[in-house]
Structure formats: C-alpha cells, structure tokens
Amino acid sequence: MSDSQVIMKDETCSTANGKSGSMESTKQDAEVKPFTLKKWNIVAMWSWDVDCDTCAICRVQVMDACLRCQTENKQEECVVVWGECNHSFHNCCMSLWVKQNNRCPLCQQEWMVQRIGK
Amino acid sequence: MSTPARRRLMRDFRKLQEDPPAGVSGAPSENNIMIWNAVIFGPADTPFEDGTFKLMIEFTEEYPNKPPNVRFISKMFHPNVYADGGICLDILQNRWSPTYDVSAILTSIQSLLDEPNPNSPANSQAAQLYQENRREYEKKVAAICEQSWQNL
Numbered sequence: 001m002s003d004s005q006v007i008m009k010d011e012t013c014s015t016a017n018g019k020s021g022s023m024e025s026t027k028q029d030a031e032v033k034p035f036t037l038k039k040w041n042i043v044a045m046w047s048w049d050v051d052c053d054t055c056a057i058c059r060v061q062v063m064d065a066c067l068r069c070q071t072e073n074k075q076e077e078c079v080v081v082w083g084e085c086n087h088s089f090h091n092c093c094m095s096l097w098v099k100q101n102n103r104c105p106l107c108q109q110e111w112m113v114q115r116i117g118k
Numbered sequence: 119m120s121t122p123a124r125r126r127l128m129r130d131f132r133k134l135q136e137d138p139p140a141g142v143s144g145a146p147s148e149n150n151i152m153i154w155n156a157v158i159f160g161p162a163d164t165p166f167e168d169g170t171f172k173l174m175i176e177f178t179e180e181y182p183n184k185p186p187n188v189r190f191i192s193k194m195f196h197p198n199v200y201a202d203g204g205i206c207l208d209i210l211q212n213r214w215s216p217t218y219d220v221s222a223i224l225t226s227i228q229s230l231l232d233e234p235n236p237n238s239p240a241n242s243q244a245a246q247l248y249q250e251n252r253r254e255y256e257k258k259v260a261a262i263c264e265q266s267w268q269n270l
C-alpha cells in the first residue's frame with residue numbers, strides 16, 4: 001500500500017509536463033514545471049479517451065467486463081468500483097493497480113473506495 | 119495467445135490508427151505484438167526539426183500496470199537520452215500511470231525532445247552543451263537529424 005513498489009529507477013528523471021488534464025492537478029506537479037500552452041492539442045485529445053464510461057486502465061466500457069475477465073471468461077464476476085474522487089474503473093483493473101500505487105491513476109488522489117457494484 | 123496485455127495493445131493500436139497524433143507513428147512488429155516499432159518526427163521550429171527517429175518499445179504481460187521499455191534505435195543527442203538509446207523520463211519510470219497508452223508515450227517523448235531536463239542528465243555532454251553552448255548543441259543535434267535520414 002505504498003509507492004515503494006513502483007519502479008523508482010530515477011526519481012530525478014525529466015518530467016513530462018502538460019500531458020494530461022488529470023495530471024496537472026496533482027501535488028507533485030505543483031512543484032514541477034508549469035503547463036505549456038503549446039501542447040494544448042495533446043491535452044484535448046487525452047480527455048477524449050478517458051470519458052467517464054470507459055475504464056481508463058483497460059479501455060473497455062465499465063458496463064462491460066474488463067479485458068482480464070473477458071480473457072478468463074468471468075464476465076459475470078466483473079464489477080465496477082467508484083472512488084471518493086468519483087472516478088470509476090473495473091474493480092479488477094483497479095485492484096491490480098493499487099497494489100503498486102494507492103492513488104487514482106486519473107487524478108492522483110489517494111484512492112478510497114466509495115462504492116463497488118454494477 | 120490472447121492475454122489482457124495483448125488485448126490492451128490491440129486497443130492502443132486501433133486508437134493510434136483511428137486518431138493518429140501529429141508527428142508520431144507506431145505499430146506492433148509483424149510477429150510479436152509485445153514489441154513495437156515507432157517513429158517520432160522532430161517537432162517543427164526546434165533543433166530536432168526534420169529528424170526522423172526510430173524507437174523500439176517492449177511491453178511485458180504486466181502492461182498497462184507496468185510501463186514498457188522504450189529506447190531510441192536512431193542515434194540521438196539529447197540530455198535525457200543514454201548512449202544505448204534509453205530514455206530518462208519520469209512518466210516511463212516512477213510517474214507511470216496505467217491510463218497511458220502508446221500514443222501518450224510517444225507524444226510525451228516527442229515533447230521531451232525540445233524540453234530537456236538538464237538537471238537529470240543521461241548524456242552529460244549534451245546536457246552541458248545545452249546549458250553552456252546552445253549553438254554547439256544545435257549543431258550536434260542537426261548532425262543526428264541528418265543521420266536519421268540516412269538510416270531510414
């Protein structure tokens with residue numbers, strides 16, 4: 001339940017700035033370089049594919065089973081999880097990610113489950 | 119054999135074809151979807167303009183929970199690119215997010231070209247020239263841009 005499992009190869013590595021609408025609001029980013037207007041088109045494109053109906057991790061609609069459950073033929077067991085931040089993912093996709101980093105991959109807030117269901 | 123990682127990569131590929139970002143392209147290698155070949159065109163109005171740089175991206179079955187390994191195959195002269203082509207970029211290491219896909223990776227690397235971070239040098243000569251002798255830096259960059267054409 002900590003960041004320690006994430007590969008910390010080089011903490012001082014260069015920072016990608018202005019990539020994602022969701023990244024700019026993180027605490028980490030506050031001390032990083034400001035947004036560059038030049039890349040606005042990228043930001044616009046980014047928000048297109050993380051609309052709220054699609055699981056941003058596996059890119060399947062949250063109402064359908066995730067890629068893992070589709071592969072393992074467990075469609076019935078696949079449920080949706082909503083965080084306190086109101087982002088939703090497949091519970092399967094999210095539970096794998098929080099093992100590495102207990103933050104919402106879209107808004108970087110600490111991940112707290114609000115609700116699990118269909 | 120179809121696994122979640124492979125299916126995700128098929129989706130990445132479809133998106134890259136349907137909604138191609140400017141100045142980058144990529145596709146899985148013919149017989150292995152886990153290894154991609156990509157090309158980044160140097161952004162206009164930068165010293166990298168007119169360069170055509172080849173990269174190789176290697177994914178594992180843990181994708182997208184783990185970032186892929188990305189490196190330049192074309193010769194590169196950049197403060198944050200190692201001699202073996204490896205790239206020092208936070209989102210490919212400790213700030214990776216499973217919501218990234220191939221187009222996000224490639225567009226991030228493309229913007230790194232003109233926005234190096236000289237404080238974390240992977241190529242100390244490039245970092246030093248970038249800070250102290252911009253003219254000489256741009257000359258070296260122009261040389262690798264030209265080379266990138268010869269090796270296409």
Ligand SMILES: [Zn+2]
Pocket residue numbers: 055056057058059060066067089090093
């Ligand atoms: Zn999912």
Ligand SMILES: [Zn+2]
Pocket residue numbers: 065066067068069070077078079090091092093
């Ligand atoms: Zn599932």
Ligand SMILES: [Zn+2]
Pocket residue numbers: 083085086087104105106107108109
């Ligand atoms: Zn969130």
